[in-house]
Amino acid sequence: xxxxxxxxxxxxxxxxxxxxxxxxxxxxxxxxxxxxxxxxIESTQISGVSYKTIGDAGLEFIEDWSSAKVVVExxxxxxxMDLNDWQxxxxxxxxAEKQLRIIKALTSMGVKKSCSCTPYHAGLVxxxxxxxxxxxxxxVAFANSVLGAMTNREGGPSALxxxxxxxxxxxxxxxxxxxxxxxxxxxxxxLTNFDFTLLGYYIGTIAKNKIxxxxxxxxxxxxxxxSLGAGGAASGGIAMYMIPNITPECESIEKPERIVVSKxxxxxxxxxxxxxxxxxxxxxxxxxxxxxxxxEIFMNVKTKNxxxxxxxxxxxxxxxxxPSNIKILSDSCMVVSPIKELGIxxxxxxxxxxxxxxxxLSQIKCVLKSREELLHGN
Amino acid sequence: xxxxxxxxxxxxxxxxxxxxxEPISFLGDIDPKTGNIISIKHPLKNHSIxxxxxxxxxxxxxxxxxxxMYQLRKNGKAPKAIINQEAEAIIAVxxxxxxxxxxxxxxxxxxxxxxxxxxxxxxxxIKFL
Numbered sequence: 172x173x174x175x176x177x178x179x180x181x182x183x184x185x186x187x188x189x190x191x192x193x194x195x196x197x198x199x200x201x202x203x204x205x206x207x208x209x210x211x212i213e214s215t216q217i218s219g220v221s222y223k224t225i226g227d228a229g230l231e232f233i234e235d236w237s238s239a240k241v242v243v244e245x246x247x248x249x250x251x252m253d254l255n256d257w258q259x260x261x262x263x264x265x266x267a268e269k270q271l272r273i274i275k276a277l278t279s280m281g282v283k284k285s286c287s288c289t290p291y292h293a294g295l296v297x298x299x300x301x302x303x304x305x306x307x308x309x310x311v312a313f314a315n316s317v318l319g320a321m322t323n324r325e326g327g328p329s330a331l332x333x334x335x336x337x338x339x340x341x342x343x344x345x346x347x348x349x350x351x352x353x354x355x356x357x358x359x360x361x362l363t364n365f366d367f368t369l370l371g372y373y374i375g376t377i378a379k380n381k382i383x384x385x386x387x388x389x390x391x392x393x394x395x396x397x398s399l400g401a402g403g404a405a406s407g408g409i410a411m412y413m414i415p416n417i418t419p420e421c422e423s424i425e426k427p428e429r430i431v432v433s434k435x436x437x438x439x440x441x442x443x444x445x446x447x448x449x450x451x452x453x454x455x456x457x458x459x460x461x462x463x464x465x466x467e468i469f470m471n472v473k474t475k476n477x478x479x480x481x482x483x484x485x486x487x488x489x490x491x492x493x494p495s496n497i498k499i500l501s502d503s504c505m506v507v508s509p510i511k512e513l514g515i516x517x518x519x520x521x522x523x524x525x526x527x528x529x530x531x532l533s534q535i536k537c538v539l540k541s542r543e544e545l546l547h548g549n
Numbered sequence: 550x551x552x553x554x555x556x557x558x559x560x561x562x563x564x565x566x567x568x569x570x571e572p573i574s575f576l577g578d579i580d581p582k583t584g585n586i587i588s589i590k591h592p593l594k595n596h597s598i599x600x601x602x603x604x605x606x607x608x609x610x611x612x613x614x615x616x617x618m619y620q621l622r623k624n625g626k627a628p629k630a631i632i633n634q635e636a637e638a639i640i641a642v643x644x645x646x647x648x649x650x651x652x653x654x655x656x657x658x659x660x661x662x663x664x665x666x667x668x669x670x671x672x673x674x675i676k677f678l
Contacts, residue, residue, distance in 0.1 A: 192646060199557055199641050203653075218612070225613050228581055228620035232646065306612075326612030328642045 172201045172340070173208045181336065189239040193332035200329060201340030209338040210302050210345060214244040216290055217282060217334065218306035219327025221251035221507035222270040229327070230273050237276035241334040246295060247277055247286040248307045249459070249481075251509060254286070254502045261513050282334065286502040287483035289397065289459040291318065294485055299419055302345055304333035308410075309458045309524065312400030315411035317393065319419035321345045324410050344410060352384035352413050352423035357431045359387055365521060365541035367395040369437040371402025371409070372444075372523035377430060380408030384423045388414050394464055398522065401458050405524040444526035447536030450519035453545050454505045456481030457525035462489055469494060474548030481505065511535055519545055551676040552659055554632070557641050559671035560650025562629045563678065567601040568662040569593055574610025575617040575643065584626030602668060603628035604660050608640035618643030630668045632660065632675065 174182065182198065184191040197209055219225045225233075251270050252262045278284050287293050288307045297303050297320035305311050306325040314320040323343040325333065333339045343349055356374055374383050383403070391399070391414065403409030413421040453476055455468060460482045468480065469492070478497045482490075487501040505518060506528040517536040520526055526537040540549070571591060573579070578588040584599030599621070608614060618640075621627040631644055636653035644651040650670035660666075665678040 195645050196642050199645060200638055203557075203636050203638070203641060219616070224611075225616055228616035229613060231623060232616050232619045326615065326638055326642065328612070328615050328646060329638060 172198055172206060174198065178209060187239065189236050190335055193239070193335040196329055196332040197336060197338065197340055201342065204340065204342040206340035206342040208341055209336070210341045211338050212243055212304050212333055213297060213301045214246070214295060214303050214305075215241070215325075215330045215334040216246050216248065216303075216305035216307055216310055217277070217327060217330040218248040218325075220247045220273060220277065220286060221249065221503075222266060222273055223251040223509050224507055225273070225327070227269075230269055232328075233273055233276045236331070237279050239280060239335050241281040242337040243334060244295065245282045245334040246290050247274070247282055247284065249288055249504045249507050250274060250286045250502050251507055252503050253500045254284075256500065262509065263512070266509060280335075285484055287459050287485075288504065289313075289461070289483060292459060292461040292486060293483035302339065304330050304339040306330040308404035308408075309397065309401035311410050312404045312412065313397055315344055315350075316400055316413065316418050317396045321350075324408065350411065350420055351382065352421075353381040353427055354378050355384045355386060355423060355427045355429045357386045357429065359431065360434055362388060363541065364395060364543070366437055367391070368398040368402045368521065368523045369440045370432065371399035372406045372527070373432065373436050373440050374412070375403035375405065375407030375409050378403070378407055378409060380410065382411050382413065383409065384413040384415075384421065384427070386415060388417060391417055394461060397458055402523040405527045440523065441539055444523055444530075444537060445539045446530060447517035447538050450517045450538045451515045452476075453478045453519040454481070454525065455479075455521060455542065457504055457506060457520060457522040459483050459504070460486065462486045465490055465499070468542070468546065469497070471543070471546045472497065473546060476548060479505070505529060506532060521545060551674050552655060554652040554654040554673045554675070556670050556673050557633075557636055557651035557653050558644045558649060560630065560648070561669050561671075562602075562650055563665065563667040564600060564602045564629045566660055566662060566664045566666055567593065567596060567598055567603050567628075568657060568660050569603075569605040570657060571605065572607050572609040573605045573640075574608065575614035575639070576611040579617060579621070581617050581620040582624060582626070584621055584624075584628075597626075598628045599626040601628050602630045602632065602666055604632035604655070604657055606634040606657055608633075608637050610639070612639050614639045615643035615646065618647045618649065622647040622649065630670060632657070
């Protein structure tokens with residue numbers, strides 16, 4: 172791999188041992204994936220922030236690296252608890268202390284204390300063709316597909332290394348020639364709001380980590396595209412998808428494999444992910460809700476059941492007049508927080524990603540229904 | 550006899566081979582406190598990778614696996630070296646941050662479990678003793 176003189180100096184330790192390790196991570200990944208060089212990036216989004224996910228191992232590592240400073244705009248993925256309201260939720264003091272140590276270490280490195288899986292709803296919107304190093308899987312899918320920015324699916328340490336050096340190895344989704352759909356999915360019916368998360372999940376199970384091109388969607392807003400990508404990234408490894416006249420890039424290989432999607436396919440996904448009957452709580456915000464989504468929830472809520480809405484801190488600060496049965500939580504989510512330890516056995520969600528990970532990571536049951544049904548108390 | 554692969558993390562060491570033909574997820578498969586293989590289904594369950602030359606085809610699973618390797622190092626239970634057939638990000642990153650010598654591109658089937666070997670990772674050489 173070609174390295175500039177300055178990159179050589181960093182590798183040789185002239186900016187300290189931590190930056191030398193960071194660039195070693197980038198160049199080694201570059202060697203493994205046949206990158207020719209490192210390229211500058213505009214921002215990073217770093218996963219592996221929740222103490223529930225990374226444990227003592229990750230905490231120790233991040234603290235050991237905390238004296239180094241990031242050189243590009245960098246944000247955090249959700250943490251294991253709302254950083255301010257954790258006591259009300261019944262999070263244990265031991266968990267909270269360790270979680271706050273992780274946040275402190277990342278903050279001292281210059282990572283912005285904005286813990287969200289939807290930084291694009293919170294003021295960080297990469298421009299088209301800009302190179303970034305993001306790690307949260309649904310944010311990666313959104314950035315590549317909807318915004319036309321260029322990022323691989325980074326792990327926590329590789330995103331952190333990219334933040335410290337300001338560059339990433341040039342391979343995968345950073346190269347235009349790899350941003351071409353390999354499979355085509357055809358949808359011949361009108362999609363409801365809720366169908367987008369089911370469709371994404373269905374496509375992910377078949378396309379795995381290939382790029383799908385989805386035909387038959389006439390219009391879609393950011394929230395629907397967010398749900399689609401999150402589902403596909405959870406069930407498969409979708410880092411990018413294409414939709415004619417909606418996503419900025421839309422090109423497929425010659426004679427791609429074609430798959431026709433039926434309504435029945437989507438209902439089967441819903442049935443497979445619905446494992447519970449009596450939710451203790453209704454949750455929204457996987458991925459984090461936008462300001463507009465929360466206003467719409469407030470307008471349409473009929474149920475008196477308890478609702479938790481997860482969002483970024485930036486959005487939470489703008490929310491006023493919250494209905495009494497609704498709690499707005501920031502910096503965290505139901506997937507990365509110790510929700511089982513709070514005595515919750517079953518949650519209701521409108522997100523296939525939430526249903527997938529709640530069962531796999533938290534071992535709790537799920538009711539998967541449309542937002543409309545959940546808000547009406549059905 | 551010696552086998553050659555490609556350097557991922559340089560270092561010279563020698564020790565006993567522990568060979569897993571299953572891909573490894575450090576998160577869940579390895580206990581960071583003891584270095585023992587704890588995956589129920591693994592044929593080498595309860596064997597320790599601490600201070601051994603740990604060979605397996607490639608990593609899998611959560612990226613938190615890199616941090617588990619780091620914790621093994623801090624607990625003094627890291628393997629002396631890692632040999633992979635097909636390196637991927639989780640194991641490579643874990644080896645770098647934990648200073649574990651690592652060689653890639655080795656056909657794992659050539660490695661007899663329990664044999665003593667000398668590793669020169671910088672040159673990518675595995676020498677049977």
